[in-house]
Every structure is written in C-alpha cells, then in structure tokens.
Amino acid sequence: xxxxxxxxxxxxxxxxxxxxxxxxxxxxxxxxxxxxxxxxxxxxxxxxxxxxxxxxxxxxxxxxxxxxxxxxxxxxxxxxxxxxxxxxxxxxxxxxxxxxxxxxxxxxxxxxxxxxxxxxxxxxxxxxxxx
Numbered sequence: 001x002x003x004x005x006x007x008x009x010x011x012x013x014x015x016x017x018x019x020x021x022x023x024x025x026x027x028x029x030x031x032x033x034x035x036x037x038x039x040x041x042x043x044x045x046x047x048x049x050x051x052x053x054x055x056x057x058x059x060x061x062x063x064x065x066x067x068x069x070x071x072x073x074x075x076x077x078x079x080x081x082x083x084x085x086x087x088x089x090x091x092x093x094x095x096x097x098x099x100x101x102x103x104x105x106x107x108x109x110x111x112x113x114x115x116x117x118x119x120x121x122x123x124x125x126x127x128x129x130x131x
Contacts, residue, residue, distance in 0.1 A: 005032065006084045008057035011045040030078060047082045049075060055083050061125030069119050085123045 005011050011032055018024035022041065025031045033053070035044040046053040052068030054075060063085050067075055076088040122130045 005047070005082050007063075008045060008059060008061065011047070011057050012042050015042070015045065026082075047078070049078045054079050057083075058125075062122060064120065064122045066121075067119045086121060 005014055005026070014026075015021055015024055015032055015034065021034075023031055023033045026047070030047065030049050033046050033048050034041050035046065040059070043059050045057045047055040049068075052066060052070070052075075054066055054068065055078075056064040056066070058064070063083055065079050065083070065086050067079070071090075073090055076090045079086065079088055120131065124130070
C-alpha cells in the first residue's frame with residue numbers, strides 16, 4: 001500500500017490505523033511519531049528520518065521542517081515527499097534554495113553560500129515564514 005502523507009490530518013489518520021498509535025513506519029528509515037509530552041498526544045506529529053524529525057505537523061496547521069544539518073539528496077527528497085508547503089531544490093548534492101508557499105506569493109530562501117540560513121524553517125497556518 002502506498003502511503004500519501006502531506007499534512008497534519010493525513011499523518012494522524014495514518015497513525016490511528018496502525019497497531020501502535022504513537023509511531024508507525026512508512027518506509028526504510030522513515031516513520032511517523034507523536035510527541036506525547038503534551039496533554040494531547042496528537043498535538044504534534046512528526047516524520048522522522050533516521051533520528052531527525054524532518055517534518056513536524058502541528059494541530060493548528062503550522063508545518064516545521066528541519067534538515068538536521070544534513071543537506072543530502074535523500075533528506076531533501078523525504079522533506080519534499082511528506083509535505084506540500086516547502087520545496088527544497090537540490091542539485092548534485094548541494095542544496096541551492098528552499099521555496100515556501102506561504103499561502104501567498106512564494107518566498108525563496110537561498111541556502112548555498114548563505115551563512116544566515118539555518119537548518120529549520122517554519123510555515124505558520126496563516127502563511128508566515130520564519131527561520
């Protein structure tokens with residue numbers, strides 16, 4: 001069965017159909033997890049690639065991506081695959097830029113040779129983009 005997770009609701013539905021309601025494997029080295037430290041176990045649902053939560057979905061519609069400092073093609077592909085608000089453009093093992101659809105005009109953040117780029121990017125439910 002092919003899994004299509006792209007937002008908070010689809011991630012929660014995927015978890016609820018599994019045996020373990022707090023984590024479930026999607027593919028090789030990739031799984032969906034909840035952060036049960038809050039009162040609502042489904043308040044934050046994340047996609048974990050190896051040991052890094054590369055995509056976090058919040059109940060209010062906020063999406064947070066985190067490369068974990070790994071600018072590999074596989075990390076970029078996983079981030080692009082499991083959410084639809086941020087696109088990472090990468091070529092020949094170099095991450096060139098990140099494009100965000102903040103529910104308005106797309107915003108572009110350069111990453112190549114840019115010391116101000118951090119590894120995390122948050123797109124709020126209202127479309128605001130913060131680094």
